Amino acid sequence: MPELKTKLKEYRAKHDMKQGELAELVGVRRETIIRLEKGLYNPSLKLAMDIAAVFHTTVEELFSFEE
Amino acid sequence: MSIRSLFEADTTAKKPAVELHSYHKFAAAGYLLGSFTFLGMAMINRHNFAVLAVLLAAAAVIELIMCVKFFAMIKGHTIQQADELARQIMYKAGRLTAFALIIVGGIIELIFAATGASFTIDGSNAACLLFGVCLFTAGLRSLFFVLLDRTDSEEEE
Numbered sequence: 001m002p003e004l005k006t007k008l009k010e011y012r013a014k015h016d017m018k019q020g021e022l023a024e025l026v027g028v029r030r031e032t033i034i035r036l037e038k039g040l041y042n043p044s045l046k047l048a049m050d051i052a053a054v055f056h057t058t059v060e061e062l063f064s065f066e067e
Numbered sequence: 068m069s070i071r072s073l074f075e076a077d078t079t080a081k082k083p084a085v086e087l088h089s090y091h092k093f094a095a096a097g098y099l100l101g102s103f104t105f106l107g108m109a110m111i112n113r114h115n116f117a118v119l120a121v122l123l124a125a126a127a128v129i130e131l132i133m134c135v136k137f138f139a140m141i142k143g144h145t146i147q148q149a150d151e152l153a154r155q156i157m158y159k160a161g162r163l164t165a166f167a168l169i170i171v172g173g174i175i176e177l178i179f180a181a182t183g184a185s186f187t188i189d190g191s192n193a194a195c196l197l198f199g200v201c202l203f204t205a206g207l208r209s210l211f212f213v214l215l216d217r218t219d220s221e222e223e224e
Contacts, residue, residue, distance in 0.1 A: 027148075027150065028150040028151070028152065029086070029087060029088075029147060029150050029152070029153060031088065031152065031153075031216060031218050032150055032151070032152040032153075034218045035152065035218065041152055043151070044151050047151060
């Protein structure tokens, strides 16, 4: 099964943003952001797009799947 | 200020939210303790009255304290909305609860069969039993939610 890879942590660090702040911006809980960063949760398209919009980037740049 | 602006004013001023995880921790403890109390009430009879009455009174005191703490915690707060992950976890918790109830039922059945014990459900205890089982189910669901929703405590904030 392909593994979810994400650059979320890098982008968050680049924007000097805390997990809680990002969570509030996209309307989810901090636990969700933690799991996303660890690649343990496959987000909905809406959440992925919301996060990409926060960092002014694309979903493909933030998330990818690796075999 | 016009009348129109009064109606358009933001009446949903943001209250601080209690985290869903913390809420379910309290809920699990409260529901499970409540369920044991009601199941105890369903089992009380002439022979075990003294022992069960003491245990139930102790449980009632603990529940009262928890209730006061819980309402103090949520006073002036909202409970955090479930997001998509929380909903998925709750769905899993529901399935695990159903599985756990089947296992618990099976174990009780085996114990009764092995020991020859019996339990009469009649008009005097049916309501307590039903309410106890409902609370037990809700408690298990919250408990599984808390277990499944765990994240490492040392995560960066």
